[in-house]
Amino acid sequence: MASSTVTSAQPERPPRPNLAFRRLRGKRSPAEFAAAVRRAAREIGERVSCDARYVGRVEAGEIRCPNYAYERVFLHMFPGRTLTDLGFAPRSSVRGRQARGAGESWEAGEPYKTHDTRDDRDTRDNRDTRTDRDDRDDRHTQDLYETHDNNEESDVLRRAFMTSGATVAAASLGPLGLALDAAAAGRPTRRAGTGEAGALEEAVRRIRLLDDRHGADGLYRRAAAPLRTAYALLDAGASRQATADRLYTGAGELAISVGWLAHDSGRFDDARSHYAEALATARMNGDAGLEAHAFCNMAFLARDAGRPREAVRAAQAAQRAARPLGSDRLMSLLSLREAGGWAGLADRVGCEQALVRAQTFYGRGPSETDPEWMSFYGEAELEGLEAQCWSTLGDWPRAARHARRAADLQDPHFTRNLALYSAELADDLARGGRPDEAAGAGLRVLDLLGEVQSSRIHTMLAGTTRVLLPHRRSPTVSTFLDRHGALPRPA
Template identity: 65%
Template sequence: MATSRAVPNLAFRGLRGSRSPGEFAAAVRRAAREIGEQVACDARYIGRVESGEIRCPNYAYERVFLHMFPGLCLTDLGFTAREQVRGRGARAAAAPAPQHTIRNDEESDVLRRAFMTGGTATAAAVSLGLGATVPTPRAGGRFGETEVAAVEEAVRRIRLLDDRHGADRLYRQATEPLRTAYALLDSGTAARRSTTDRMHAGAGELSLSVGWLAHDSGRWEDARSHYAEALATARVAGDSALEAHAFSNTSFLARDGGRHREAVRAAQAGQRAARHLSSPRLLALLTLREAGGWAGLGDRTACEEALGRAHTLFGHGPGDADPEWMSFFGEPELEALESQCWSALGDWPRAARHARRAALLQDPHFTRNLALYRAHLAADLARAGRPDEAAANAGLVLDLLDEVHSSRIRALLARTARLLAPHAREAAVADFLDRRTALVTA
């Protein structure tokens, strides 16, 4: 059966004008932030749209594009009407439906083709948009744009789902595309060096994303292994950006595990790797990781010095060179990480002020982070001697637990419950403790 060739999207190309794909991608990310959306747009995504590979964007991108170009519709932007793209999916729906979620937009077609069709990257199923069972590629197999794009899309999909729902229910499913990516690198070859480099970068980022799911769901040894694998991949590929990301996550994990000296060293190594990447925001995050390590060591002077550097770097603003994985790092996260420093130093009122600001600034669209910030706030308020406020904020977190599945957040609530237990005669505290007990024993 003949396959249709992609038709270049000249209308979209015209809207880009004289801006480079990277500059236009940065404008898309800025527009997304304006309306509370999160898209991991880069130059490659713009190229795929303009080449016609993406016939219709997913709903998040649709909202952003319509915000950027008011008065235009999808077809004005050169895309195919969604109902036409979905026609193929509607026909497929006549078959027995699998018990999982699959997106119907053109982006996810790449993921499905790579992980569900023949060739070196095959899959038996997809769960939550991620490959679930992936046989090892044949020796001597080849990989190309389709497989690389699938790995990159898996990274984006994991991050999106984690933002909305937390890590606990995603981790096991997310390990399957990770195994495929590394099997492709081990057993496959690519026609071009640039494709191999992208596969190394994609596999490393996927390892970090899966490692974060392990980290957030309390599987710390698994997380440590995934982060180390990403760091090794970065070193083999000579990828400074991936190396900086791996050190950032390693520092975060070390801090959570009480290995504060390691957290400082990893954060400083990440700063060295990021030094020439022209991203002050990346350096700001790594410097905040360093501050967290110093706080854990009880070195207030070093912590305050690092916090000052982080604020200066953050003040330079976002830039086109910022890695796409850093889309979470805005002012709410800055406030949250600073709050955790003061908490580690035992300055509970100051920690609570920053945690409250993080929660107020956080767009409710990103449910997991909102729940996390409020959970930290509740713990800080409890330690600061304000049990009623602590219970009220902890109760707001309980309201989100139907949507958010994160062992980290549940552990914070358990800690807050222990701190509030001596105040159980107060009505607000009693209500929180009763509700939490009911959820735990359900």
Template identity: 65%
Template sequence: MVATAAVPNLAFRQLRGQRSAGEFAAAVRRAAREIGEQVACDARYIGRVESGEIRCPNYAYERVFLHMFPGASLADLGFSARESVRGRGARVVSEPPPTTGPAASAPSLSSSLSPSLSLSPSPSSSSSSSSDPALLRLLRRDTETDDIPEESDVLRRVFMTSGTATVAAASLGLGGAPASAAARVSLPAQRRVGEAEVNAVEKAVRQIRLLDDRHGADGLYRRAAQPLRAAYELLDAGTTARRATSDRLHAGAGELAISVGWLAHDSGRFDDARSHYAEALATARLAGDPGLEAHAFCNTSFLARDAGRPREAVRAAEAGQRAARTLGSPRLLALLALREAGGRAGLGDRTGCDRAIGRARAAFDRGTAAGDPEWMSFFREAELELLEAQCWSALGDWSRAARHGRRATALQDAHFTRNLALYRAQLTGDLARAGRADEAAATGHQALDLLPRVQSSRIRGMLAGAARVLEPRAGATPVASFLTRHRESTPGPAATPAGPATT
């Protein structure tokens, strides 16, 4: 598919006026906070809009831009109509709409635009800016008050709510009093963050991962948003006693953002996941933390693969490998190589995929190391086999995928309840496509046995895909039994792309 050449968005460029792209991005984020939206806007995003790469913003950005410029339409701001960039042939040149909840994503790859000049302050004319008082007020206020670096402002955006470190730490648990109760606590004046608050953030990360391993993401995502907001409020609360405490707080908040992003990812909220991963990456860059950066890129690659952006998946995995080279963790390099392999499989690059898998296996065989991150506890031989199975599945080699899928199910650790269902769901689909209908039906029953304990839109989507493949064989008794049971267990349409379990 050949994308239309990008045409610069001159109208949007004029809106920026004399301000830098970073300053204008800060104005966008500030406007988003005013209406309760989440957008990870930065100078790069503004540049891509102005260059015409982004023909139409996603729904979250649309709401923010229309709030910034009352009375204007998307056409007035230089964007194409949404319907003109939707559809199978246009998906690569526009941003996806949010799945559920407010969309908060970094921009997708895009191109092509027809400019439409309208209200805006031009770089050379102050009189045109005076014709838009709302714009003038917004830019003047932002110029006068926003003197913090761009990435720091990303950290401070929508997660910053009223309260102090003490209240935030109290709300980090996933159980106990609801968030509304925490909000009613009288706020002390103390602004110092110490060991207890950092420990609370780190405990929240572990608790979310443990619950996800046992139950899946669907029931956890909304509950996990509260500790995430609290963690970023701690970052905003003031000083810490020591640099080491500050480093741990940044790392903990970033890991929490990734964990919550994974819950969004696994429950089909791709835009929300993209936002959380971008938040973690900004935190990593701000703190100079290569481990957190590698983790953020790892999950970003995974998400890009699932969202149908295989080139981005490869690039993110390669960036993660660069960040991880000095960390002394062969297993982390192995996982990132498998992320790259998944992206290359999505591109149909069998040779590149095979090479990446070879690098992954060589690194994995070097064993565990002191530098292995805590979050990689899920990455064992069973997961290695599962990820390779998914690569061959994406390349259409169903029999080879099924061989690796069988190994994954045989090697899996019963401690990871969610993976018990995940691996069987993957194997069910591969067996069905390989023509082994009876074996697929039997494996599908095993996956269905686990669904009452595991809430994951991803796993349900995988089983739904397998069921569609098996429909033509519904006359066979084992297949008919599985299809009947699957229909009875399905609460609604499931359409989430398949993917491995990882935070």
């Protein structure tokens, strides 16, 4: 697609930071504030997938006016205020938009458009070469991070991932899908620009969102196609170093996300390969944050695969990479990964020391340096991972206490984690000699399995079932065993 060469009369102004919105966030981290936005959306029947990056873009002034779904959520969160009070520009003043009636938005039903990604696209970032078409592209640049918050689009996306082939799923990711089609046809992939980098980052968010809601089993094979495309984009190169860095980070994060889908669905060898790919990408680009993330997941995988000493070493390597980043929350999570390894080695002292470090780091609170991918890590996850440590050490009452706290604290939006913590609770109660309570927790997990596809959770429930078999005479246990026995076997 040819770019326009028509210039406008006025130079483009850099975005102004939205200081009013930043003040409203207060002491909460971007990830914590994003979680509050999602909760507020559910209160009024909206569905938005706000994350730390979206909050950052608003505060940086890149989003001058939110879409209508976000507008309703923000006005619900801060009653009595207007968009202008929140630091946004009036909708009628945003160039390239028109005022619309309540309930309408530019995004509803619009597919992703293709960005012009020729080499000269990147060289125009600080020049004024704008036409009406460029205004529409600007609108799309904003919508790239907003359209997935539309209820209808979310349903379409879920169907694309859960029921369609890999090519269809990849095509739903905008420029990534087009690059995949080119690669499949044997044509050389053109050099990547900011449009591809943005689509790659969005692919990572979408996969994480779908995993949070539905688990990994239905996503893994479909997510592999965008990953192949991501590395094809790396091979094609980029015209600017900043874009190349985004591509490397995005490809590495996507490799970790796909690796996690493999991990959670029981494909440990595949997961190990994807994590190693992400680690190599991090080291090639000197990306300490990506390296810490890769080692973090490698530690988790090693623990689950029965290699606890490797889990300890990987977690310690992650901590060495993460120290210069200045994120206490990241160090807390990595200490928990180390604790899981020590528990697997039956080293109670080492485990307890790592758990104390994890609690200490967590208690220091969130910060601006917390990675975007850590938005899942809150008090519920802290409790859930500690429960797993005590369970591995055979301290069932203590494990059950932490698992119950995790389930109680978990935001219901994250259906997979709620099912996981409840399954952990059921198993700990069963092994701790409390069969009726275990069966009750197990029934709650079964109620969630219509929305969640996770081999990990199915495996945990199968183990709990074996422990509860001698207690079949209990009506609650019998009901749980019968319902579990009627489940279709995971593919």
